[in-house]
Amino acid sequence: MQTMTSLRLPSRAPALPCEKSHSSPPSVAFVEQHVSRSLARTSVALLAGFVSHRVRKLGRTGRTGQTNAKASPVVRRVLEPGKSPVSQIRNFSIIAHIDHGKSTLADRLLEMTGTVAKEDMKAQLLDNMDIERERGITIKLNSARMNVKEDGHDYVLNLIDTPGHVDFTYEVSRSLAACEGALLVVDATQGVQAQTIANVTLAMEADLEIVPVLNKVDLPSADPERVCQEIEDVVGIDCSNALFCSAKTGQGVPEIIKRIIEQVPAPSVDETQERMRLLVYDSFYDNYRGVIAMFRVVDGSISKGQKIRFKASGKEFIVEEIGIMVGGLRKPVSRLSVGEVGYVCANIKTVGDARVGDTIIEAGTENEVEALPGYTEATPMVFCGLFPAESGDFENMKTAFERLSLNDAALFYEPENSVALGLGFRCGFLGVLHMEVIKDRLEREYDLDVVVTAPSVEYQVQMSDGTETTIQFANMLPPPHKVAEIREPYCLLEMIVPEEHMGPCMELATQRRGVYRTTNFLTQGRALLEYEVPMAEIIRDFFAELKSRSRGYASMDYRILDYRSNDLVKLEVDINQTTANPLAQIVHRSRALQFAKKITGILQNEIPSQQIKVIIQARIGTHIISSKLIKAVRKDVLAKCYGGDITRKKKLLAKQAAGKKKMQAIGKVNVPSEAILAVIKKT
Numbered sequence: 001m002q003t004m005t006s007l008r009l010p011s012r013a014p015a016l017p018c019e020k021s022h023s024s025p026p027s028v029a030f031v032e033q034h035v036s037r038s039l040a041r042t043s044v045a046l047l048a049g050f051v052s053h054r055v056r057k058l059g060r061t062g063r064t065g066q067t068n069a070k071a072s073p074v075v076r077r078v079l080e081p082g083k084s085p086v087s088q089i090r091n092f093s094i095i096a097h098i099d100h101g102k103s104t105l106a107d108r109l110l111e112m113t114g115t116v117a118k119e120d121m122k123a124q125l126l127d128n129m130d131i132e133r134e135r136g137i138t139i140k141l142n143s144a145r146m147n148v149k150e151d152g153h154d155y156v157l158n159l160i161d162t163p164g165h166v167d168f169t170y171e172v173s174r175s176l177a178a179c180e181g182a183l184l185v186v187d188a189t190q191g192v193q194a195q196t197i198a199n200v201t202l203a204m205e206a207d208l209e210i211v212p213v214l215n216k217v218d219l220p221s222a223d224p225e226r227v228c229q230e231i232e233d234v235v236g237i238d239c240s241n242a243l244f245c246s247a248k249t250g251q252g253v254p255e256i257i258k259r260i261i262e263q264v265p266a267p268s269v270d271e272t273q274e275r276m277r278l279l280v281y282d283s284f285y286d287n288y289r290g291v292i293a294m295f296r297v298v299d300g301s302i303s304k305g306q307k308i309r310f311k312a313s314g315k316e317f318i319v320e321e322i323g324i325m326v327g328g329l330r331k332p333v334s335r336l337s338v339g340e341v342g343y344v345c346a347n348i349k350t351v352g353d354a355r356v357g358d359t360i361i362e363a364g365t366e367n368e369v370e371a372l373p374g375y376t377e378a379t380p381m382v383f384c385g386l387f388p389a390e391s392g393d394f395e396n397m398k399t400a401f402e403r404l405s406l407n408d409a410a411l412f413y414e415p416e417n418s419v420a421l422g423l424g425f426r427c428g429f430l431g432v433l434h435m436e437v438i439k440d441r442l443e444r445e446y447d448l449d450v451v452v453t454a455p456s457v458e459y460q461v462q463m464s465d466g467t468e469t470t471i472q473f474a475n476m477l478p479p480p481h482k483v484a485e486i487r488e489p490y491c492l493l494e495m496i497v498p499e500e501h502m503g504p505c506m507e508l509a510t511q512r513r514g515v516y517r518t519t520n521f522l523t524q525g526r527a528l529l530e531y532e533v534p535m536a537e538i539i540r541d542f543f544a545e546l547k548s549r550s551r552g553y554a555s556m557d558y559r560i561l562d563y564r565s566n567d568l569v570k571l572e573v574d575i576n577q578t579t580a581n582p583l584a585q586i587v588h589r590s591r592a593l594q595f596a597k598k599i600t601g602i603l604q605n606e607i608p609s610q611q612i613k614v615i616i617q618a619r620i621g622t623h624i625i626s627s628k629l630i631k632a633v634r635k636d637v638l639a640k641c642y643g644g645d646i647t648r649k650k651k652l653l654a655k656q657a658a659g660k661k662k663m664q665a666i667g668k669v670n671v672p673s674e675a676i677l678a679v680i681k682k683t
């Protein structure tokens with residue numbers, strides 16, 4: 001059985017049996033094989049292309065639980081924490097598009113600073129695979145403290161991990177807030193991609209010193225000069241001092257280390273602030289230690305045994321252990337002071353008590369010490385129903401959600417009873433990837449077969465009486481006469497597509513109600529297209545469609561802009577006048593007919609013929625916009641009636657007609673759940 005340690009922030013990664021961020025090729029192969037196996041079991045593959053890819057990628061980068069168990073001799077040199085002069089500390093993160101080499105570069109940095117030796121990295125990987133297998137523990141290597149000697153001085157370099165996906169924008173921005181600089185890694189064979197832009201925007205907002213690094217220069221197709229020009233043109237960062245490297249061979253990596261020391265500013269210290277203030281930039285659940293919160297000391301210092309308070313949650317704890325991450329292992333220390341990063345264990349039971357972005361202060365100082373700026377609770381953006389395929393699995397699913405939420409403060413769930421799908425849960429997620437990761441974990445770690453209803457976003461509803469409400473599911477929408485206005489979330493969508501496929505990709509954005517903003521032409525015959533698109537349109541299979549229209553070459557990213565009023569309607573489906581609740585959707589009026597025809601068509605194909613005729617109607621309010629009929633199959637009630645007694649025949653036929661009428665009147669149609677699922681899958 002999997003232990004809970006692997007249930008680290010499900011928002012980021014499905015924990016894998018041998019997951020590890022600094023993977024040598026065999027482990028990558030293993031992990032991909034493992035995840036694809038688990039994904040193959042996925043019963044409803046919503047947004048399959050985009051999500052499966054990201055699940056696989058996130059699975060590999062592996063932001064999961066950590067442990068000190070079975071420490072291997074990987075630690076080479078560690079300066080004394082709590083005593084490093086602030087001027088010799090550098091806090092930085094690595095930002096990159098998927099596959100541009102973030103993990104490989106992190107590996108090389110650990111190796112070349114002597115934090116982890118080459119041979120030890122492999123040994124450690126194998127060790128951890130054993131641990132993982134035995135206890136379901138996974139190791140995170142990406143947050144690491146490195147010690148470097150440069151020009152006769154000792155420096156501490158703290159690499160702070162950031163989740164790489166837009167679903168976790170808030171968490172990315174919080175971890176960037178713990179840094180002064182970022183290495184912007186761009187693949188010199190690929191150039192700028194959608195997530196390069198998204199991540200750089202966040203780093204700029206956090207006012208970080210950005211060091212451009214052109215990676216993969218060992219490849220013959222690398223063209224770092226041209227990509228530098230592209231970064232300057234598109235991202236607006238000066239690349240005259242950009243570094244060229246190969247994270248694979250190590251070429252250029254020593255220069256990166258030197259540059260971090262030169263260019264990334266040391267943490268600034270507010271001399272007037274002596275009271276402790278720590279920024280929580282990550283927190284996760286460990287089976288043995290409870291919640292572990294990663295923090296940056298912004299003011300003052302923290303020591304073991306101190307009583308601390310989380311400012312937002314108001315919860316207080318005694319510090320059991322503080323420490324630093326070295327080569328993926330926790331190393332306890334007695335004190336950490338201003339500018340340093342570390343972790344704290346304090347017998348915290350759920351991540352809801354130690355949320356990312358919260359400020360840790362000393363207990364008793366809450367009236368004098370202000371929270372650090374920027375804290376908000378991560379709010380769900382995508383909603384759907386999750387139902388166990390086996391009705392007897394409801395309790396197991398409930399237990400699974402309880403456990404998963406220990407480690408995921410952003411996961412929202414509440415029980416729901418659906419006529420068509422039985423007992424299940426209404427859930428809220430940060431984004432589609434988050435949703436897919438949770439579904440995958442329910443299936444893989446809890447052995448549940450899960451049915452997922454079509455995803456929805458949150459709508460703001462202005463009522464005619466002046467009040468306002470928010471709804472996440474179509475069946476929560478009040479009747480039309482009570483509604484004055486419905487607003488939906490809009491995103492800024494950035495797509496990078498090959499020029500020759502621009503037409504179909506732009507057509508897709510327009511079909512999905514996108515409003516065109518700009519086009520920028522990039523290197524290698526690619527274009528950066530910007531649209532403002534309703535989020536509801538992006539979460540419905542957009543990426544898979546974009547990939548297919550660009551022959552797999554497009555990349556995309558989005559970020560929430562605002563809420564806008566639109567002509568949105570509730571599309572409902574009746575089967576013999578009984579409303580099929582799970583099929584209700586909120587759609588734009590201009591798209592309602594298209595959806596209606598599709599849904600009624602699918603149901604017509606999927607519902608088997610019955611003794612009564614079945615009428616399938618899609619409607620907006622009382623206005624029917626699409627209707628399909630499934631003819632009744634005739635049961636020959638006269639089959640046993642030999643001979644010619646005409647009155648008896650008439651009686652039997654009359655009885656049959658009366659029976660049919662009754663069945664239809666109460667809408668007794670046998671709708672197989674496969675038919676409902678087919679609609680959910682295909683619309």
Ligand SMILES: Nc1nc2c(ncn2[C@@H]2O[C@H](COP(=O)(O)OP(=O)(O)OP(=O)(O)O)[C@@H](O)[C@H]2O)c(=O)[nH]1
Nearest residue numbers: 057061098099100101102103104215216246247248
């Ligand atoms: N030839 C070459 N390959 C590299 C280099 N850096 C990384 N790679 C390869 O590129 C692929 C992606 O590298 P990763 O380090 O996993 O990339 P990442 O940015 O962490 O990717 P995600 O895990 O998707 O976020 C791997 O197959 C690496 O071996 C390099 O400098 N040269």
